Every structure is written in C-alpha cells, then in structure tokens.
Amino acid sequence: MINKALNTKQCSNSKCRSKFDFKNIRYYCESCTRFLCINCSTSQRVYESVNSEEKERPVCRCTDCLTKIKKAEEDMLNAIKTMDFLVVDKAYHFILANHIDIDVKILHQAQVTHLKLEKELDINNFIKNVAHVPDYKTILKSVKILNDKVATAKSLNVDLDPIVMSAVNQCTSRLISERNLRFHMEMSGHVESTTEQVDTLGQLLEKATENSVA
Numbered sequence: 001m002i003n004k005a006l007n008t009k010q011c012s013n014s015k016c017r018s019k020f021d022f023k024n025i026r027y028y029c030e031s032c033t034r035f036l037c038i039n040c041s042t043s044q045r046v047y048e049s050v051n052s053e054e055k056e057r058p059v060c061r062c063t064d065c066l067t068k069i070k071k072a073e074e075d076m077l078n079a080i081k082t083m084d085f086l087v088v089d090k091a092y093h094f095i096l097a098n099h100i101d102i103d104v105k106i107l108h109q110a111q112v113t114h115l116k117l118e119k120e121l122d123i124n125n126f127i128k129n130v131a132h133v134p135d136y137k138t139i140l141k142s143v144k145i146l147n148d149k150v151a152t153a154k155s156l157n158v159d160l161d162p163i164v165m166s167a168v169n170q171c172t173s174r175l176i177s178e179r180n181l182r183f184h185m186e187m188s189g190h191v192e193s194t195t196e197q198v199d200t201l202g203q204l205l206e207k208a209t210e211n212s213v214a
C-alpha cells in the first residue's frame with residue numbers, strides 16, 4: 001500500500017493529474033483503491049452496519065466513485081418502489097457485479113426485497129402450474145411442495161404478502177377438495193354405491209364447489 005502510494009506520482013483522476021508533493025497530498029479511495037488529490041476526493045460518514053442509528057464510519061472516496069454509488073443507490077431505491085422482481089433483480093445484480101459500495105441500509109433493503117419477490121414469484125408460478133392436475137395421486141405431493149415453499153420462505157424471515165398467503169390457502173383447500181373428490185369418485189367406480197358413499201360424494205362436491213374446483 002505504501003509502495004503503491006509512493007509510486008502514484010499524480011492524482012489518478014484523468015481530468016486532474018495534479019502532481020503529488022508535500023502540499024498536494026494523497027487521498028485513498030476506499031472503493032476503487034486509487035490515490036487522488038483533495039479536490040478529486042470526498043470524505044463522508046457512512047453507516048457501519050444495518051442496525052446503526054447514526055453514520056459512524058468515515059470513508060474517503062473519489063468523486064467518480066461517489067457519483068457511481070449515488071446513481072446506483074437511487075436506481076436501487078426506484079427499483080424497490082416498483083416491487084417488480086425483474087426490475088429489482090436487474091438493479092441488485094448490477095450493484096453486485098460491479099462491486100458498488102452502496103449504503104449498507106439500502107443494500108439490506110435490496111436483499112430483503114429481492115428475496116421476498118423471488119419467493120413470491122416462485123409460489124405464484126407454482127400455484128399457476130397446479131391449476132390443472134392430471135393425476136389426483138400427485139395432488140397431495142403438490143400440496144406438500146407448496147406448503148414447503150411457504151415454510152422455507154418463512155424460515156428465511158420473508159414477510160410474504162397477504163395476497164400471496166391467501167392464494168396459497170385457497171389453492172391448498174382447492175387441491176385437497178379436488179383430491180378427495182377424485183379419490184372417492186374412483187373408489188365408488190369400483191364398488192357398488194352405498195347410500196353412505198353417495199352422501200360423502202355429495203358433501204365432497206359441495207366442498208369442492210366452495211373451493212372452486214373446476
């Protein structure tokens with residue numbers, strides 16, 4: 001680091017290039033690790049951790065990095081506002097791929113939102129895929145997969161949207177009704193129908209209609 005500093009004879013900003021001497025001293029940019037003059041660097045305080053109440057860590061950065069960071073932070077916050085997975089994913093991966101040192105609180109908010117939207121999208125897609133289940137024997141397996149997806153999301157502290165949760169509950173009820181109905185229909189096809197079985201079937205049909213089984 002000292003060698004690198006001594007070998008840098010002038011400000012790394014291509015538009016500045018002022019020579020370093022005892023009056024024009026070197027400032028180190030924490031983000032891009034270049035040395036710059038005082039005019040081309042900034043000093044500010046940043047949050048040390050997500051839980052920090054106030055900005056406690058001083059950080060020195062070049063003006064180029066600061067501009068890049070501010071832009072990425074603004075883009076990330078705007079992406080979060082859309083609550084669209086693909087938009088958030090794009091902004092989030094841009095920050096990761098380019099190692100942009102955005103504010104830890106914004107980064108945390110991005111991670112939480114990214115995970116939440118990813119899980120919700122996955123659950124919603126699964127619900128769409130089980131709209132028609134050709135084999136009733138796999139229905140209970142589908143119910144298990146769906147409920148496991150919810151459990152995994154909750155274990156990761158994902159705060160699933162109430163609309164998603166209500167879709168999950170509705171889908172689970174519908175699948176179970178459909179499974180019971182189709183199971184009984186198959187059973188009654190093999191044996192002589194008793195009054196009891198007809199009653200059960202009637203109840204199941206009612207339940208299935210309630211849960212909008214197509």
Ligand SMILES: [Zn+2]
Binds near residue numbers: 063
């Ligand atoms: Zn820099």
Ligand SMILES: [Zn+2]
Binds near residue numbers: 012037038040
């Ligand atoms: Zn400079």
